[in-house]
Amino acid sequence: MTTPFPLLRLPRLALIPVFQHxxxxEIIASSLLSNRAKNLVKILWKTSVNSINFLVDINDLSILAYLSNYYKPLRLHIKTKPVNGTISLSKWLERVLDVLxxxxxxxxxxxxxxGLDVSDALTILKEVRYLYIMANCPNSFAKKALEILTPVTTETVMFKIPFESQEELEIFMKSNKKYLSIFIEGFSKLKFKMDAFLVSNSLRLLLREKSLSARSIKEFLSNWLQNEHHSPLEHxxxxxxxxxxxxELLEGLGAAPFSEERTFHYSKELEILPNTFSGGYDIRRINGKKATISFEDGYQGTRFDFYVWP
Known part of the structure; x- marks a missing residue:
């Protein structure tokens, strides 16, 4: 029979080389034993975090943490469906992030x-750079996660739209205040209208949707010219x-062509560089607000950019 080693009874100076090896x-696992163990690890384990990534799927939540003084990333997994007698997902995640x-x-x-307790665990997060809603994420969980994380997320990337109505989509567009990307084929087939972008509170939107017609894009531009909403959408x-x-797209918009090079700067700091482009078309609202339309052909299709100048 093996006698357990009383690790936490060692003097603090003796614990330092133990943690170093x-x-x-293993250090994270030790910190989960008790509050005393967690506090000791926080005091004696000297490390810093470069970045942390999460992956949530059907069975577990995985953490990949890149630590400054380790050449291999830290990989942790916990089952999302709670088992009797085990620590809750929220408590586990809180302790891990506290130690890190x-x-x-x-x-x-x-x-x-x-499991349902993933939503509770997400509420402890204070800042998220990228949130990806993948195509196999159920609508109910996607909407709950967006409700919780949108206020603290810089960029949301959606490979599906989890909303059933135009009204739901517009409510979300009003709540997202930074940068939103929608990578989805069939946006128009889902019967959503681009008018949702006119009420968006995002500074920058990206929509990958090749099935959009010139008519639907022109309708969006015409509505922008007539719209009274003061949306902060800039790009x-x-x-x-x-x-x-x-x-056909530009017909009737009063578009004025230009050929010179321009650089567009966002009114707020984003973790993306200003856009420089050559040539395009300017359109103006009655109130004098100017927007620019540019086209650029690429191997994935034509890139259409719409810039609203300050």
Missing amino acids: MEPS NSYSIFQINLHGSP LTMIIDESVDRL
Whole structure:
């Protein structure tokens, strides 16, 4: 019979070299034993976090943490469906992030249909750089995660739209105040209208939707010219089909062509560089507000950019 080693009874000076020879996953496991163990690890384990990524799927939540003084990332997994007698997911995650001294997450990928307590665990996060809603993420969980994380997320990337109505989509567009990307084929087939972008509170939007017609894009531009909403939207990018008739799209908008090079700067600091482009078309609202339309052909289709100048 093996006698357990009384690790926590060692003097603090003796614990330091012990921690130095332990793997990060072993140190994290030790910190979960008790509050005293957690506090000792926080005091004696000297490390810093470069970035943390989350992956949530049907069965578990995975953490990938890149630590400054370790060449291999820290990998942790916990079942999202609670088992009797085990620590809750929220408590587990809170302790792990507390020991790592970081509640800031670089990237979260949401897949599958996890246990219900994942939503509670997400509420402890304070800052998220990228939130990815993957195509296999159930609508109910996607909407709950967006409700919780949108206020603390810089960029949301959606490979599906989890909303059933135009009204739901517009409510979400009003809540997202930074940068939103929608990578989805069939946006128009879902019977959503681009008018949702006119009420958006995002500074920058990206829509990858090749099935959009010149008519639907023109309708969006015409509505922008007539719209009384004071949306902070400054830049809309769409990847559209090369067959879209540009002359048809611009007809009746009072578009004035130009050929010089311009650089567009966002009114607030974003973690993206200003856009420089050559040539395009200017359109103006009655109140004098100017927007610019530019096209650029690429291997994935035609890039359509719509800039609203300050």
